[in-house]
């Protein structure tokens with residue numbers, strides 16, 4: 232079934248009786264060519280591109296809960312490609328280009344909205360750093376624009392320009408950045424993968440990896456053993472747990488990150504805005520809620536809920552640039568488990584165990600990476616060599632000293 236304007240009108244006139252389930256609910260087979268562990272955005276995108284772009288046929292995605300229940304359905308929906316370093320920028324720009332054609336590609340309305348992202352600048356040193364980043368983006372084919380304080384004021388009159396503790400001195404804008412409805416991304420990829428024969432098996436937790444003589448033969452699950460020629464871990468915040476089954480200790484810590492949604496307000500914020508003197512990012516959903524977040528809570532955990540001191544910190548940062556949000560009521564908040572790597576950049580690589588592959592370390596920027604991560608992981612799984620925009624994302628880069636430390640924070644996962 233294809234979605235189209237015609238189909239929507241037809242169904243409206245026929246009482247919406249023609250919509251069917253968007254994907255099957257198959258029983259697991261005893262063996263697959265490729266098993267992807269984790270039905271988040273990255274796992275589903277990997278399966279979709281494996282089937283669509285790399286001609287693979289016998290694929291399963293194993294998800295311990297329901298698809299979309301992890302970080303793909305918990306994030307603040309921001310997409311962008313405003314990175315500085317060569318290891319990162321081509322990858323994230325590839326991702327942004329895939330977002331731009333995604334809805335047509337998988338024939339699903341994911342509400343991709345290129346409403347722009349604006350990083351506020353509050354000091355002269357920060358202006359220098361952001362100018363450098365903007366130039367790095369342009370050199371890699373992305374768009375970047377410096378805005379003066381007056382230009383920002385004209386576009387965002389609600390920001391505090393009068394008595395701000397950290398005055399707004401300018402901003403770095405990427406007009407092609409924006410937001411995407413996060414859970415529709417999971418559903419769109421799931422539907423597209425299912426249509427191409429991928430088995431999406433929910434309520435199937437991977438509890439072990441069967442490794443014999445240095446070769447991964449398949450996975451132990453809550454529904455029994457399932458064999459595979461290749462197994463790809465793609466479980467984001469649970470990465471260390473899965474790889475521990477192969478005795479692999481990752482350069483990753485798991486932390487909780489919270490997100491917040493206010494009550495519906497009249498249209499206020501045109502795009503995504505980030506505060507440069509603290510950690511705060513905000514956009515407005517189409518329903519009117521302000522969607523915002525800040526820093527991780529700062530301690531290692533696998534819990535999907537956070538603590539009140541971080542709530543206070545995030546709200547204080549928000550009020551520093553938009554004092555009026557102190558008058559709005561918060562409707563919802565939740566947490567997600569982040570796979571924070573030592574240098575703040577991800578890993579897409581083979582492991583030393585034959586047939587076992589790894590994708591993780593997305594920190595809190597992995598949603599925007601979903602299409603490119605899926606494509607590059609599929610490339611690696613299908614061809615056994617990295618995609619050209621993901622060559623830097625090697626597992627051994629920490630040992631070799633080739634870190635991709637976008638923020639220049641050093642080996643401090645909680646600070647990236």
Ligand SMILES: Cc1cc2nc3c(=O)[nH]c(=O)nc-3n(C[C@H](O)[C@H](O)[C@H](O)COP(=O)(O)OP(=O)(O)OC[C@H]3O[C@@H](n4cnc5c(N)ncnc54)[C@H](O)[C@@H]3O)c2cc1C
Nearest residue numbers: 269271272273295301302303306307309437567597598599
């Ligand atoms: C509050 C918050 C805000 C964020 N905001 C942004 C943002 O604005 N922009 C951005 O780019 N990124 C953002 N992120 C980060 C982004 O959401 C993640 O980096 C990305 O979603 C991770 O990839 P995923 O979608 O595959 O993860 P997930 O959706 O978490 O997928 C992993 C899946 O693996 C499953 N799994 C785990 N263990 C097992 C097992 N043993 N067996 C089977 N399945 C298993 C889980 O149930 C889960 O469904 C945010 C994250 C959070 C929590």
